[in-house]
Amino acid sequence: MKKWQTMLSAGMAATMLLAGCGSSDGGSSEGGKTDGSKGSVYYLNFKPEQDEAWQNLAKKYTEEKGVDVKVVTAASGQYETTLMSEMGKSGAPTLFQVNGPIGLKNWEDYAYNLKGTPVFDQLTSDAYALYNGDDDVPAIACCIESYGLIVNEKLLKEAGYTVDDIKSFDDLKKVSDDIAKRKDELGFTAFTSAGMDGSSDWRYKTHLANMPIYFEYTDKGINSSEAIEGKYLDEYRKIFDLYITDSTVPGKGLAAKTGDDSRNEFEKGEAVFYQNGSWEYTNLKDAGMNPEELTMIPIYFGVGEEENQGLCTGTENYWVVNNEASEEDIQATLDFMEWCVTSDEGTTAMADDMGFVIPFKDAKKSDNVFVAKDQKMTEEGKTPISWAFTTIPSEEWKNGVGSALTAYAADPTDANWDKVKTAFVDGWKTEYDLTNEK
Template structure:
């Protein structure tokens, strides 16, 4: 009996220990595996403000997910500028800020600096073009990856210019006025005007006199901050109102109720010959009217071609990472950003699908990839005929107030002088 019982007890004990161990290991392994899956599976929340590339960005992140199945993306696309800023503030207020978002830089970089991850050590920094990192560089540290280079001016329909007998492209204000007259005489509406959009007026439009003034004197914007300079009575701001009047006189009906989609559609359909926009509309034109023959001319304020024959070119926004995001999310976001501007898949998508002018020297931009608008901007850049974007230096909140004043001018409610006074008052009120 004792001899038989001992093996039985030992066997039962061994079985119990084995089962206990198995249960224990199963539980531990299950928890560990679950934790590992949770740890490895990363969802990157992205907030971005370019409606034009919403589909392309989704396709690019889907491609990345195929190569990196542990990473998925939750992308929210909102409007540019103030719409983007409003969405960003709302997400931070909700306690669920995005892991990645886009920033215009300069003033926005200063405003959001305490929320941004330092990206100075990232491999793409050394490949950026000179100046491309400037909007997101504070005290020598880089807080954002430039999305691309963009430019704007008046985009023109080459076929309609030819129909109107315009053989020399306008480079000065008087030449632009003459071109508008020729177009109208040929039964063509010269301008597609979308002044329902605050950013078309306050940022891109008003940037033109700012760029002229700031180029003539680097003290102009600092002078606005110190109270030593004014927009009222400044010759370039006076000239801008002449350009604004020209677009309204020779533009489509109801400019104050014409939105972005409407003005682009009018232009794409050949209903108008020119539109104040940038190369970011190339994907939209390709969808609406494939192979449309288009190009850029400047938004001239004066009759001096050395001054007026320039496009407005800069880094429109940069990708930034929320520094308080989970470490796994930050690591994955950094890896994605590096892949996007270094891998053949990422760089091909940026040029061919996004039609982006790359902000990095290692990415080749072919004319057939970035489209005629991007190629025109490259030619202006190579010739050194560009102005930078000064609207990113506006005080926080100024753009919407500027737009309201300009829309009041267009509707005839206030005079040019009253509008300029309003612009100065807004700057003085919001400056820091």
């Protein structure tokens, strides 16, 4: 039995015991139905930065359709733990997310077959569905996103450069080092803080870690692996070094720095570069930043034909409908999903407020400048960097790499980088074996 199954069984047993001792109201206090005949929706959302937008959208749907929609958002880095806990309760989520085939393995027994449902039929491509055989679709992608280095072009120009001066890692280092060297004169530096707090470290133990994984996979012509060699960890170190030396905050101070800290530094004009994704567009615009002064460039890594490198584009957001929910709740959930990806209210919220490219036929196009940048680069023949990090064997692997990176940031020695390598390579094999044990 897998670790998560043991935890879930224990949670369900506890829930049943409590149910036997307690509630007599005949309904699910957690489901929160307004009308039992209509069913209800409980969506466990993966992305904290979109919580407000989902809460607003749920409220609109309830007002329009009279069907209760409850949205709960897991804390950053705690989604799988929260999902395990919630699935062990009565009134469990009717809709939840997995990050791809690896994440689906834990939950495929709970996945309702979406093949032939209206929301499935809205997909623009079969590539956005996860198949288990020809006629079983346990999960579908709800959005496509891109990430890279968000650039304040106004500050970059004040420093004497444009994005045309940055076409490789060597270019990025030259520009970054120069800006950091003149930070007192300029009034800003190169990078926002590479915060290693749980709200921020996913940018480095997941999104930046994608780069060495992707290039190793590309070399081998594979798209997943039970082991990683760490061929490109030297390049991983070089760019992380840029982040922690040409930064608003010294490496020793990064352990406590949050995602909000990093964004606030960028919004206040304290740094030119901010590693993050298209989902940040609305936050930056709402903070008063001029979209015409913002763009996104690739995370140049010093590998391959960098002049032809695009942004990191893909998804780790696949919707799964809980097949153990009641028939009424499943139907209510399918109706809500279809409304989200076809209605003006739903697609406007997902495209504009959440910053998604929505892979559905009737969806609204986004006005997100980072999305437009990705599309332009792809049209120019640049090769997007695919999201290889969805094959990371476990959240525990990420945590191990994150802890080692935090220690290295505070004391960037060869010995501490060796610990990053150990967490990356040995940790991968260990976690792969644990998560694939019979």
